[in-house]
Amino acid sequence: MSSGTIDVGIDLGTTNSAVAVLRGVHTEVIKNNDGDETTPSAVWIDRRNRLYVGRAARDRSERDPDNTCIEFKLRMGTAGQDKRFPASGRTLTPEQLSAEVLASLRADVAARLEQEVRAAVITVPAAFGLGPCEATQRAAELAGLTFTRLLQEPAAAAHAYGFQATEENAMWLVYDFGGGTFDAAVIRLRDGEFSVVGHCGDNYLGGKLIDWRIVEELLIPEAVRQVPELAGLARGNPRWLGAVAALKQAAETAKIRLSRAPTADILVELADDTGRRFEFDHELSRADVEALAEPLVARSINLCRTALEEFGVGPADIEKTIMVGGQTAMPFLRERLADPARGLGIPLDFGHDPMTVVARGAAVFAGAQPLPADWSAPAPRAGAFSLRAEYPRVSPDLDPVVVGRVTGTEGAPTEGLAVELVNEESDPPWRSGRVPVSERGDFTSVLRAEPGRRNVFRVHVTDASGTRWPVTPDHLGYTVGAVETEPMLTHAIGVALADNQVRGLVERGARLPVRRTTPLRTTVTVDRGHGGGLIRIPVLEGERPRADRNRTIGSIEVGADRVSRAVPAGSEVRLTVEIDASRLVKVSAFVPLLDEVFETTVSLLSEPVVDTRELEMDAGAERARLAQLAERGRDVDSPVADLLLQRVVDEDLDGELDRAVDAARQDPSESGRANSRLLDLRLALDAVEDELAWPELVRQAEAVVTEVRDLIAAHGSESDKADLPLYERDIQRAIESRDADLLRQRTDRLREHAMRVLDRSGVLQPLVFDNLAAHQSSMRYPERAARLIAEGRRARDTGEEERLRSINIELQSLLPEAPPSILGGDSTVL
Template sequence: MTRTTIDFGIDLGTTNSAIAKLNGVEADIVKNNEGHETTPSAVMIDRRGRLFVGRAAKERNEIDPDNTCVEFKLRMGTAGDPKVFKATDRSLGPEELSAEVLKSLRRDVAQRTGEEIDAAVITVPAAFELSACEATRRAAGLAGLRQAPLLQEPTAAALAHGFQSTDDNSFWLVYDFGGGTFDAAIVNIRDGEFTVVNHRGDNFLGGKLLDWAIVERLLIPAAAREHGLGDLRRGDPRWIKEINKLKLAAEAAKIRLSQAGSAEILVELRDTDGDFVEFEYDLTRSEVERLTEPLIVRSVNLCRNALTESGLGPSDIEKVLLVGGPTLSPYLRERLADPVEGLGIPIDHGQDPITAVARGAAIFAGGQLLDAPASAAPLPPGRYAVALDYQPVGPDTEPLVGGTVSGGDIAGFTIEFVNTATRPAWRSGAVPLTDAGAFTVYLRAERGVANAFQIELADATGAPRKVTPGTLTYTVGVVDTQPPLTQSIGIGLAGNEVEWLIKRGTPLPARRRVLLRTTVAVSAGSSDGMILIPVLEGEHTRADRNTRIGRLEVKPEQVRRDVPEGSEIDLTITIDESRLVVARAYVALLDEEFEHVINLGTERVPDADELARDTEAELRRLEAARREAREYGDARSAKVLERIEAERIAEDVDAMVKAAPVDRDAATAGSKRLQDLKAATDEVEAELEWPKLTQEARDMIDAARQVVLSRNDAGEIARLGQAEASITDAISAHDPDLLRQRIEELRVMVLRILSESGELDRLVFEDLERLVPEMGDPAEARRLVSVGGDALRRGDLAMLKEINAALRSLLPTPPLPPDPFSTVRRGR
């Protein structure tokens, strides 16, 4: 029977991958040539140039990391810095490595079923950025898959659990804790359709973090103590092989702890003299649970955020669907079930969490019609073709099928659909074709089976005619609606602001338009000015906390005439079902449109040294925020700091950055995690803004009282009382903008009083006197200070003003601002 639907689904995982095939209403895993259901996502090239994928490559990574590569999924969407296999000097980027894994899965299908497939559904984390999704599509093409729809992993898991479900209007929460990524998705099943209600995820939260925590916080310290390996660390290139051995052993022991209280680790390491030493460690479940805790906290926080944003609580969710190997941990399951520390939602154990995504992808694939190959062979004489228009999977037991018959004269032809598996056989009855060969017909389908209908074509005399395809298959089952956009798309504005145009959760395709104005002038034919409009992906309110996926530029050489500051720009952002993003800017003054198709493959692996400097600065900022939170005793900022501590954000960043010089995956993950730390510190500073502002108001009142009361002016004292009352009212209203306005009004009042009395010039002079060592001409500065001192003693305020102006001119020139991130603002 000719296949008409894709039917194959692939879980392209960080640590392991799998492929499944839909057979009727069951999705079956296609085992690899070693008889395993999953294949490690690992690639090796040996000294003879032979390429291997799977277990052998993963195990070889322990002793030959120069010629193996693992966990490359985390770098999907990054450009440059490919893996160089030193034995052959061959270079492969993340998408090329992923393509090798996909090729291996295709070969498994050919070996097990004899079928050469060129189409499969491939799953991606729901939190995957657009660049990573685009890289996955390119990997599919490199692997020979001409048709490869992408499906979000939580949706696939939900389909695996609920394909034949009869539930109606139920909410489920998919808890997908994989090897390298985490997704929390709330899905609603209603009228036989799944809808993703909301999603939260983290592309760098997964089981590999636990593996590294075991290595760095348990095994390395123990090995260093036992064998005197004091400089053993992940970021040192001398120890790469030993660290890889410990990592592989940690992963295996962690898996064994799902069914035991302890697991022995025995690894042969080389010491600093090059001699082999045996390292033994008894890893206990309690140790792993302690290290797992911050990861669970992060995942539970993401689940709670998804619920809160959806207006739902744990009692609204029927069940939690577990996905991913780490969810086999008894401790994780206990924590999730806890109503206080976890989610308190019943857990569904109906599917294998390791293969659920691949099975769900196959189920989805069963509902996707195969595209006709570009080089389809012409029909032989006397044979007809029918182009069917229908959904192969759907909730209806009486689906509507349409189509068109072609291939020759069809006058008087009829078409009939027959299901011979029913007793008695069901027949649709002969349906006449229109003059154009079109028809529509309702079928009758049964639940729980794949309903196969033979297609019978007859001519005007009732004689049967051969038709391709000869069968149609329809299955009654739950289907997925179009998945929404999982991260918002917007543009960066001057002042580090963001204008979100296409919000997270928007169905695709989508199009949005916004009116902007330029903040710079562009001079035609010169090098002055440039219109810069960065396109962003993310959720943060600060532009630089999001991922810049592209930038639309209008350069001076592109314009025919000068474009002054404040010129109007009509910007349109579109994103299609394949997540292709296009930005178009219409400049009204030029009556011209500038288009930029966003290149989603430009993000690069960060430089390790630059990442270390950025991290050091951010850790200092966090420590300063901690000190201020303690100083002000602020409960709101303290709560955010508690979350940072519970999730070990700072510790994660520090560990990844230290490993970055020898681990590109750690560099990529560390850069993303650093963004999380920056955003969390932003939250602390935002919470501290109010207590700092109220303290500023109190300090301003104290200073104003000293100035006003020293003059003993009844009118000024009355005005001071009014100002104090207005500040008190602003504090009571908890209105930051109003309070800033009232503080500024009081400051202006104090400056006026000081200026009228001549005291202001004296204070300014004293401040400038303290800055003399920083001035460009210290000798001249000291001379001016001497003259100013004489003027102050004489009470010559006019001379003092001149001296102050001269001293200001000697202050160092402030550095030029960096190149602007954006040169547009809102047009309103």
């Protein structure tokens, strides 16, 4: 584009998408061919293989559901989510479907601007993981957008509000309740720049959940009651796909009308697979919808509180709540959010249309992103100069610095050159004066900009005689405004270790771009000569210390075919991860033994579709755990545990899990939501469990400290004794933080330290043997156990430590479960 910056911003939404462009300091939302500012994120392919996007596709979802696809954004970056269109025989991935929406928006902009659009800023939920971000980038490329930047949706909304804001220092909360996702973000505006400083979100909390609740809990039961022939009407039943799609669309339309009226009439024709049609009418009340939406709204508010708490602020520190997303039109949601007791009590701001504010903010951000070199200007002709300039396209500075280089073509002068920058539109006109150019063509100048408009500085290149020469490009654009300069990584990145722990790579909240290196040790031998072995490092996203409580988003693999010689187990691997401003990842693994770097690509796919039977079993186990914890909670006086259990009830986490599992049973594309809800319930119950177990955990930790203190006094070296206070301090800090997982980790670390001391002094293996021998009656294969124990006694008495170690390992394999540790707790260390 002629401005030299991207300028086009796209909000790729779950239910609706929008595109905007930046014009000076104002944004314009581009209308589509239907004259609407938003385009439904829907695709329909007819039997002639003609593909439709937008309203035409959404309207066909009722009459031709098999050949229509909606709400595919949430499947981005997830394996096994392809959509088959039987009428045409085509199959498209979620990325290809999103690419069709992006291509439609791109065409709308091209028609409005009358020029090809090859670059755009595309927004993604802040809760999106690395996999969906990478998938969004692929979709953009498929749509013909060869240069893109990704921007988090809350940050985009903040750009729309903060771009020309008069406040220099403020703190805002972005409340983004869209069709498929929810984000809460704390925005700090300081000295004309802003950044996302706190975030909490849910990729599966959106308005479509309210729509489905209306359908499944209100409309379907009422339709079956009114028309007995509709028996069997259910989501996922092939006979009633069209009827369910009609109810879903009617529910969404009625929900929107209820934002302005206490009731909304629903009148639809429901058809079965034979073409028989049945009329259904129902009066939907606002109160009924509010009751269904209440747990979802409660969850959104709790996520806001978490975002505030993690940054260390409260509602009183926040100036306003920026409202984003179609669901914010609900009067019930607004009242609940503004309520100081049940909500947040922060003033709500609707200064921009919640449906288009993200696209507008993306356009603002796009105006600060330079296009690749030579995109926006033709190559200079003979006897002319080309200019390359580095400077911020948008910043709060009235006097930005520009560093540039002019390069001449054949026939252009090389000595006595100077550059002058001229802003003829300022009042009064401003000139930099002649700035001499070095022998290499370099120069530096300070601009003088005016706020409230886009400043255009003409570039004059003159020789020693004062003659002007043509230069490409011949102008620089600059705008005074607030922008986010360093986006935040919303989820920590780490790798899973063999003991279900996590080795952190990049911490949550790190400013992007970021580069980190960490040493790891291999657990298997990789031998090229024998064709076996694989260095496989699972990549996790999340902050939980237990690996299985985070999302596995991919893996780093170095196979035997890639190494020049054997790499034994225990070899060092230095892992380097780089994440750019769009949260796209590059990884390399350096193996010092080989003195070789392996450039390895992380396959960033979210978890594959899970078998519904496995989901049902896991959900049943968590429901049983919830019942057990509720029972324990009645016997233990723990106000914190009571509050945590009440939060499970308020958010209806077990009910949401049941609904998600049921939806996944009928529609495999819902397995991602079911997995997410399962993890939500697990984490909530982990917190309750930790709170109820806290007094016992502290008692165990203190007992281990006392026991280890005595053991090291008797058997440790001076170095061991000097290290002990460090371990004790770490345990005390974990107790003070009331972090159960951290306390477990640090207690285990102290146990391991003690075991090393005992092993080095020759005391450990006899102690372990005596501990195992005391459980002889529980061992399998009694004759073998008796023989091993007899051999162990002889080895112990004669001081054969390594023989005793081998016997201990064999004895432990005969036990159905690990015996109590010799240092207390629940784990045995051999």
